[in-house]
Ligand SMILES: Cc1cc2nc3c(=O)[nH]c(=O)nc-3n(C[C@H](O)[C@H](O)[C@H](O)COP(=O)(O)O)c2cc1C
């Protein structure tokens with residue numbers, strides 16, 4: 394069941410669109426914000442409110458990079474793997490991260506603290522290489538900086 | 548206002564956004580007032596047409612002409628959508644506009660709405676742009692508070708609602724009909740055209756889609772006039788342009804300059820030239836989906852027709868610089884990986900061909916290149932041309948590859964012959 398808070402946040406989107414189905418991406422983002430990821434049960438909960446099947450929602454969710462159908466860590470690291478960051482050496486930042494965290498790109502650390510995801514150009518190419526951790530953008534990355542940044546996300 | 552930099556000249560040096568009052572002090576919402584109190588819809592469209600404003604999303608379509616395609620007599624509701632998806636690798640211009648002067652975009656959208664008779668607008672913004680999202684939401688709230696949005700704006704009888712939609716992330720959301728599907732809560736596959744969005748777009752209703760930078764120019768055009776706007780430019784296309792440079796230049800960055808500023812001026816004066824010890828090998832003038840240019844093209848003015856004459860496209864106007872210590876095959880491999888990953892899978896030449904090309908390029912980088920690979924790559928790009936696919940993703944993917952095969956042929960051959968990447 395949706396919590397009253399989730400439900401209220403989703404319903405606040407209803408007036409912005411002419412039908413409920415159009416709200417489904419916003420709804421999935423809202424539930425993911427509260428629960429970390431979108432389980433089959435979460436999709437059923439959302440579907441009941443919007444009048445959609447879990448399969449319909451799954452079809453939508455699997456198209457989008459930022460909707461997670463599998464559990465992620467407490468913090469998600471989005472490392473830009475696009476061209477300007479590549480020119481500026483993002484391969485080195487990526488191997489530093491995989492070594493330090495002991496996971497490959499796409500995986501979550503054993504303690505559930507971090508998930509490492511490659512992501513498309515973050516629109517900060519003049520400060521390459523760039524990553525985001527949760528909602529924060531971290532520009533001009535060096536390996537030493539990465540170590541210091543990670544400490545801020547317990 | 549610094550007259551030669553309408554888009555960025557008023558931005559605060561401390562990185563904060565202009566709030567409504569600061570925006571108004573700089574002349575903000577005067578264009579809207581002028582349009583709503585003294586101009587017909589047709590007059591607004593005529594002014595924008597006369598300004599020679601061309602779309603800043605990459606294709607360079609005349610904005611005034613696009614607006615005129617929304618028929619006068621169609622039913623309501625009609626929509627306006629701002630394209631702030633900005634997932635084109637190497638592009639970082641709309642981020643600045645939404646973070647630092649969100650009211651400029653809001654005013655541009657209301658004017659676009661008025662000109663096309665729209666009832667509702669959506670700002671479609673990349674989900675990763677968290678700060679931009681906060682600031683646009685704040686600006687929308689302030690604009691409602693001041694009576695610039697909602698019912699009967701400035702007692703003109705015109706009403707317009709504006710909402711923010713944050714994307715869940717996929718390059719295809721930037722393609723205009725993919726974006727409409729995303730807004731309808733669907734997978735962002737593009738739609739077969741015709742019908743085109745001005746006739747049948749969002750929820751089947753007439754819809755106008757413009758890039759964020761395009762819309763941000765509109766308040767200035769209405770306030771100061773088309774002739775003034777044309778005068779900002781050094782070329783036939785009106786206005787200024789946000790130009791950027793990333794890669795190994797001394798000062799990567801973003802600059803608002805007259806439309807038609809040469810590549811050389813942007814690279815040497817604004818970006819400070821190449822880093823010490825490096826030479827320019829090539830550049831993508833306007834993001835990942837534009838053809839490479841080289842050192843021989845430095846005197847090309849960066850406008851739509853001149854860059855095309857040089858064999859590429861202005862695209863988003865943010866250049867990606869390739870230096871002589873970076874492997875061109877590796878760069879193209881990175882680009883084609885992006886396109887392969889983001890292909891929506893509808894057209895066979897795109898999803899199948901991109902996967903194949905990605906594997907060939909990866910193999911070359913790893914020393915497993917084969918004789919005949921160059922021909923296979925060239926063969927694939929021919930199926931990605933316009934007309935073979937439903938959207939412009941595949942034609943865009945062809946551009947850096949086909950031009951790299953032309954300009955960096957020896958590097959590809961060296962990878963194949965020596966069975967290794969000479970840069971590793
Ligand atoms: C795959 C793909 C992605 C695109 N991404 C964007 C984008 O992020 N932002 C944008 O303004 N236009 C993008 N476009 C171009 C849009 O389809 C459309 O031409 C543009 O938004 C029109 O606005 P304009 O006339 O103001 O340039 C993309 C096109 C394709 C094919």
Ligand code: SF4
Nearest residue numbers: 891893894897936938
């Ligand atoms: S060209 Fe590629 S991205 Fe575009 S519709 Fe076809 S398969 Fe999808």
Ligand code: FES
Nearest residue numbers: 473478514515518
């Ligand atoms: S390429 Fe990494 S931020 Fe643009």
